[in-house]
Amino acid sequence: MSNNNLINKINKVAKGIGNQRHLLSLRDGMASAMPLIIIGSVFMLISQFPFEPFTLWLQRVGLQSFFNKASDSTFGIIGLVVTFSIAYNLGNYYKINKFAAGLLSLASFILLTPTLATEYGGGFPFRYMGSSGLFVGIIVSLITTEIYRWFEYKNIMIKMPDSVPPSVSKAFSAIIPGFAIISLWIFVSIILFKLDIENIHSLVQSTLGRSLGLLSNTLPGIILVILIQCFFWMFGIHGAQVTGPIIEPLLLQASDMNRVAYLAGQELPNILTYEFLYNFVFTGGAGCLFALAILLFFRSKSEENKMLGKISFPPTCFQVPESILFGYPIIMNLKVVIPFVLAPVTTAIITYYAMDLGFVAKPIGAVIPWTTPPIIAGFLATGGQISGAIIQIITITINTLIYLPFFLRDDKIKLNAEIESQLDNAEEDFSNVDLNNFTF
Structure with a gap:
């Protein structure tokens, strides 16, 4: 099999995974929650700002509890x-009533969630409304939308006369599939009750969550995720979009556990969180390309690399490395596959053990925007601990050394090519000179 055929097959498989509607809906559904997560993280960082006079002032005026x-x-x-968002997006892909699919998924999720009895009446725990409910929410939204799609495609729904406004007609069309969907989840609840399973969230977490947790709760699992992402990036496929739908709900759960523990003044339970992977490991984006951007900007001798360094350094500081990915290039370039993979794996191992041994503070659960520059991101992700910034300086230095021999070889080749091109142009110009026009 030729290399081109192999590459085409890999690209076909990768695109098939990347374009799968359920994974796309899951990805878009998770993305819809990111503004809330980032906003909540900002208020958390303000309330726990690493400057004691400021936090004492917040406590004194009563603002800290509100933050x-x-x-x-x-x-x-x-x-x-x-x-809601996963069902809405999947309904959009199917071209069905996406709003109805979202509402029915939300109602089904509430139906399956255990309630709390208090002196003020019944209620729902924040725990399952938040990150701990992600797995059940994902399952419920996908199943509910598929059932709704079947009813709509089979045209099993109430039809209103044309004179009825479309909004009213759509609302009534959801009654029959909605009744079937809610009845199904009632039946599931009854079965769980008969089996003495009072909490479907705990059941899913202990089965599906524990199995998938091998990818996010262990260092070998995270390294496997890094390798998968790097593999797809080398063929021009966005690696994080391939692994994101599976790994990101797990990492966000770990982040939220750290957030709750941090606010309660308890020991942080997790090292491997959303911030660990996207802020500490992938400095400068895929392949830790911030290190290569530094070399391009400060060490280039060839004009091509000098120009690329000037163009790529500012955006790569904000985790946008596409100019290097496509301009260096990284994609489809087997000459740089070793540092592209080795840098993030080395960073993950060093950072993990530095946190595990207590040399570096663990992430506090504040999800830092992915565009936050390295070093600043490490400082904020650890709640304003200087150790978070120092470990990033160390890993960026190591990554720079990893990329250095490969960069120097590439820069030398490009520089020699430029010199040869200039000599060829000079010879061509000299050969075009008409010596008969000169008099001696």
Whole structure:
């Protein structure tokens, strides 16, 4: 099999995965919750700002409790948001009543979630409305939307006369599939009750969550995720979009556990979180390309690399490395596959053990925007601990050394090619000179 055929097959498989409607809906559903997560993280960082006089002032004037509540109210509903959004996006792909699919998924999620009995009446725990409810929300939204799609495609729904406004007609058309969907989840609840399973969230977490947790709860699992992402990036496929639908709900759950523990003043339970992978490991984006951007900007001798360094360094500081990915290039370039893979794997190992041994503070659960520059991101992700910035300086230095021999070889080849091109042009210009026009 030729290399081109192999590459075409890999691209076909990767695009098939990347364009799968359920994975796309899951990805878009998770993305819809990110504004809430980032907003909640900002309020959390303000309330726990690493400057004691400021936090004492917040406590004294009573603002800290409100900022903490803002953090809880945003993080605390991401399960609901993701449940609705996944169904809405999948319904959009199917060209069905996406709003009805979202509402029915949300109602089904609430139906399956255990309630709390208090002196003020019944209620729902923030825990399952938030990140701990993600797995159930994902399952419920996908199944509910598929059932709704079947009813709509089979045209089993109430039809209203043409004179009825479209909004009213759409509302009535959802009654029959909605009744079937809610009845199904009632039946599931009854079965779980008969089996003495009171909490479907705990059931799913202990089965599906534990199995998938091998990817996010262990260092070998995270390294496997890094390798998969790098593999797809080398063929021009966005690696994070391939692994994101599977790994990101797990990482966000770990981040939220750290957030709750941090606000309660308890030991942070997790090292491997959303911030660990996207802020600490992938500095400068895929392949830790911030290190290569530094070399291009400061060490280039060839004009081609000098120009690329000037163009790529500013955006790569903000985690946007596409100019290097396509301009260096990284994609489809087997000459740089070793540092492209080795840099993030080395970074993950060093950072993990530095946190595990207590040399570096763990991420506090504040999800830092992915465009935050390295070093600043490490400082913020650890709650303003200088160790978070120092470990990023160390890993960026190591990554630069990893890329250095490959960069120097590439820069030398390009420089020699430019010199040869200049000599060829000079010879050509000299050969075109008409010596008869000169008199001696």
